[in-house]
Every structure is written in C-alpha cells, then in structure tokens.
Amino acid sequence: MAGINTPDEFFAHLSQWKEELLTLRRILLKTGLEETFKWGKPTYTANGKNIVGVSDFKSYCGLWFFQGALLEDKAKVLINAQEGTKAMRSMRFASVKEIDEKLIKAYVAEAVANEAKGLKITADKNKPLIIPEELQQLLDANPALKEKFAAFNKTNQRDFAEHISTAKQEKTKLARLEKVRTLIEQGIGLHDKYK
Incomplete structure (x- = not known):
C-alpha cells in the first residue's frame, strides 16, 4: 500500500480483513498502548518500545508480538513469525469470530510487563561469522x-x-x-x- 503513512490511512485502505483488523485495533487501543506506524503497519508501543503490531496476509490477518517467544502462551495460539526468528511470534485469525478480546488483552498485558522488566531476546553475539x-x-x-x-x-x-x-x-x-x-x-x- 504505497503512500500509506499513518494507521488511519492503513485501516481506511483495507479491502481484505477490514472488520478483523479494525476489531484488533479497537482492542489494542483499549490496552493503553500508543498507536504508531512502522514498517507500513500499525504498531503499538509502551514507553517507546515495540510491543505488538497488526498484519494482513492473503490467507489470514493477525498480531505479531515483538518479544512473543517470552510469553507463556498458555492458550497455545502463538506461531513462530518466520523461520530463523527467535523473538517474534504471531497470533493469526481467519475471521472476526476467532478474535478473543480477553485473551488478546492478557497476552498484551504480559508482553507489556515483560518489557517493563527489561526482558528481551537478543541476537546471539557469539555466533560465528561465516562469509560465503x-x-x-x-x-x-x-x-x-x-x-x-x-x-x-x-x-x-x-x-x-x-x-x-x-x-x-x-x-x-x-x-x-x-x-x-x-x-x-x-x-x-x-x-x-x-x-
């Protein structure tokens, strides 16, 4: 979505997953997180630190938790965001009926608490450098x-x-x-x- 620079523009231009992503936005705004716009997507922060973002794909939409690997994930709903990613985890939805506000708020609260404690997964600085x-x-x-x-x-x-x-x-x-x-x-x- 070229030319989109704010969360409002992002949500206004959605054609797919509009109801689902607007529902996720409404929930996230209730958590007290600050809504920002990074990497072409609405991103929600606490004290300037990235906590969660919304994303839309062809077959699903969802949330990505920047330090999601630190979450307990008692409901077993988090998925490794992509191969090779240590910290980020996503929560995916294929319909608005799958969105559980109480569960999302609990995961966001845990993520904010982890950030406040300074917990984070960082890159392995001792990994060897192998130049191809x-x-x-x-x-x-x-x-x-x-x-x-x-x-x-x-x-x-x-x-x-x-x-x-x-x-x-x-x-x-x-x-x-x-x-x-x-x-x-x-x-x-x-x-x-x-x-």
Missing part, C-alpha cells in the same frame, strides 16, 4: 568495499553473510549479493529499516 565465497570474492576484489564491510559490527556482517548464504538458487544468491554490495557502499545494515 561469493561475498569474500567481492570484498577481496574491492578494497574500499572491504574496508566499509569491516566498519560494520559483527551482527551486521553476519546479517549480510547469512542473507547471501541462505539463498537456495544461484540467481537469488547473485541478486542478494548485489543488494548487499549496495547496502555496504551506503553504510546501511541489512535490517536497519526495522530498527
């Missing part, structure tokens, strides 16, 4: 790029390396290598836009 051959060749062939790569912290370097090495097809690997080259030249980390 394609990236190493590019860096060796371009000393200025190698110097810029070296200026990034280990987490950013690891993000670049894993982005390339996890590509399954050669075409994808080459496209990712080009993207990484551009980001390194600009001094931008792979996930900076999410921070």
Whole structure:
C-alpha cells in the first residue's frame, strides 16, 4: 500500500480483513498502548518500545508480538513469525469470530510487563561469522568495499553473510549479493529499516 503513512490511512485502505483488523485495533487501543506506524503497519508501543503490531496476509490477518517467544502462551495460539526468528511470534485469525478480546488483552498485558522488566531476546553475539565465497570474492576484489564491510559490527556482517548464504538458487544468491554490495557502499545494515 504505497503512500500509506499513518494507521488511519492503513485501516481506511483495507479491502481484505477490514472488520478483523479494525476489531484488533479497537482492542489494542483499549490496552493503553500508543498507536504508531512502522514498517507500513500499525504498531503499538509502551514507553517507546515495540510491543505488538497488526498484519494482513492473503490467507489470514493477525498480531505479531515483538518479544512473543517470552510469553507463556498458555492458550497455545502463538506461531513462530518466520523461520530463523527467535523473538517474534504471531497470533493469526481467519475471521472476526476467532478474535478473543480477553485473551488478546492478557497476552498484551504480559508482553507489556515483560518489557517493563527489561526482558528481551537478543541476537546471539557469539555466533560465528561465516562469509560465503561469493561475498569474500567481492570484498577481496574491492578494497574500499572491504574496508566499509569491516566498519560494520559483527551482527551486521553476519546479517549480510547469512542473507547471501541462505539463498537456495544461484540467481537469488547473485541478486542478494548485489543488494548487499549496495547496502555496504551506503553504510546501511541489512535490517536497519526495522530498527
């Protein structure tokens, strides 16, 4: 949804999942969280910290809890948001009838309490940096790029390396290598836009 910059615009332009997402918004606004807009989606924060966001997909809509892996999940409703994600968990809905306000408020309250306690899952900083051959060749062939790569912290370097090495097809690997080259030249980390 290009040109959408606020939660109000997001909800106004919905064609699919409108009733469900408006219901989720109404519930989240009752929790005292502040409604913001990040990554093209309404995001709800407490003391400036991301707690939960709403999302819409083809086959479902839902909530994503930024530190959802820390939630007890007694109702067993949370799903790992995506492969490789340690902290984020999603709660998915296929109809407004599946939305349980009391349950959502309980999960949000627990997430806010965890944030207030300073609990969080962070990236494993001791994970080894394994630079794929394609990236190493590019860096060796371009000393200025190698110097810029070296200026990034280990987490950013690891993000670049894993982005390339996890590509399954050669075409994808080459496209990712080009993207990484551009980001390194600009001094931008792979996930900076999410921070």
